Amino acid sequence: MKNKPESNHIHAPWVRPAAISRRTVLRGLGASLSLPLLEAMTCCGAEQVHSANRMVVLMSDLGMLPQYWFPKGMGFDYEDSRYTKVVSSFRKRMTIVTGSALPGVDGQHDADICYLTGTPRPQSPSFRNGESLDVFAAGHIGNETRYSLINTCNNGGRSMTFNRSGSKVPPLNDPVALYNKLFVENAAQAKEQIAKLKTKKSILDKVLEPSRALQRKVSATDRERLDQYFTAVRDAEQELVRAIEWSTVPKPKTDVTAPDRDAYKGDTLLISSAFQKLISLAIQTDQTRIATMLVSGAFGTTFRHDGKEWQVHALSHHAGDPEKIEALAHYEESVMSILNALLHSLDEVQENGQPLLDRTTVLFGSHLLNGHSHSQTNLPTILAGGGFRHKGLIQFEGDGRYPLTNLYLSMLHKLGIETDRFSTSTGTMRGLEA
DSSP: OOSSOOOOOEEOSOOOSSOOOHHHHHHHHTOSSOOOOOGGGOOTTOOOOOOOOEEEEEEETTBOOHHHHOOBSSBTTOBOOTTGGGGGGGGGGEEEEESEEOTTOOOGGGGGGGTTTOOSOTTSTTOOOOOOHHHHHHHHHGGGSSOSOEEEESSTTOOOOBOTTSOBOOOBOOHHHHHHHHHOOOHHHHHHHHHHHHHHHHHHHHHHHHHHHHHTTSOHHHHHHHHHHHHHHHHHHHHHHHHHHHTTSOOOEESOOOOOHHHHTTBHHHHHHHHHHHHHHHHHTTSOSEEEEEEOOOTTOEEEETTEEEEHHHHHSOTTOHHHHHHHHHHHHHHHHHHHHHHHHHHTOEETTEEGGGGEEEEEEOSSSBTTTOOOSSOOEEEEETTOBOOEEEEOOSSSOEEHHHHHHHHHHHTTOOOSOOTTOOSSOTTOBO
16 A cells, blocks of 8 residues: 555635635524634634644554564654554654553453443443443534544444444445545435435424333333433434534535445455545545544455455464465554555645644554454554654553553543543543643
């Protein structure tokens, strides 16, 4: 893969010669929402509005081969490993974390559902997942964009995004669908779509009325289930309101063509690469400020390399076979190249005279150290961009179980979200200054 992707051309709507305020635009649209920063809102050197920070999470669900992952040393003087060398041009603007884990999270492969929630014991019969980091963040800073968050995965059966009631939020698994969501609109269908959205909202209102009355008559267990249900309905209601309000706002224009399904069909790496490019565009056009991408090597997913088609999960159980190890290393190195492309694409865009990467916190990691041993300690983790005072390489001493959720709390604070705790956090990450 190329180390540095080609730049893309984005055209924002409503470019005017004179500066106007967001409030003025909104009054003209009759909408009760905030717009992203437009070129029309600044003029002739006028001071620009300080825009919100962003967050992108990229997770690889089979971990990394330890012999190719861990760099040697400390601080910025570490010696790159095979994998960290791929992103070496961002050494001064990222922190590699070693020695961390998600407290109490077991479950091996199935613990991917806890990567962003940190909820312990996913294999417990009474397990109920919590709210994921992306949903929590979107609830605080996602109300000013067309989409509060965008979550994607090459494998539609997997997701690391969970709503406030702990229910899975299905990801987009087709890059073409995401491209259409971001850039394609059909004016002829707009009125019909608005009518359908309003009908759905009225249906939700009618569903809630008898259910609230029922809540007073059932057991505590059933009340808890109904509470989950109400939360899901309220979230759906909010998304419908957002969709109705944004339905009359033109989408940005782009010179980037839609992905070609025939080109990436069935290839985990190519699908994930297509998603990366579109997520970068979504952030650049301020259609969302929170995005996640799960690169899944779970059962059945494949990629092509060296004239062969390989099953990712089967390679993770390589039993020491050199050919399988090298094929798996190619896969994991390619995932690192996707991360590298994401960082470059954000770094090339300027906002208020600052690279967009410095305003976007990018988290890369996994809920497994590696898929062969299923180890869930000393997790591979990189934090990049976001304006942090990065430390190069941080090593937490001990048994490899320093709470990764402490990093999540640091990320939330950097987004401007004031909270004392997230999931199993015990404080912000020691040694990393926001």
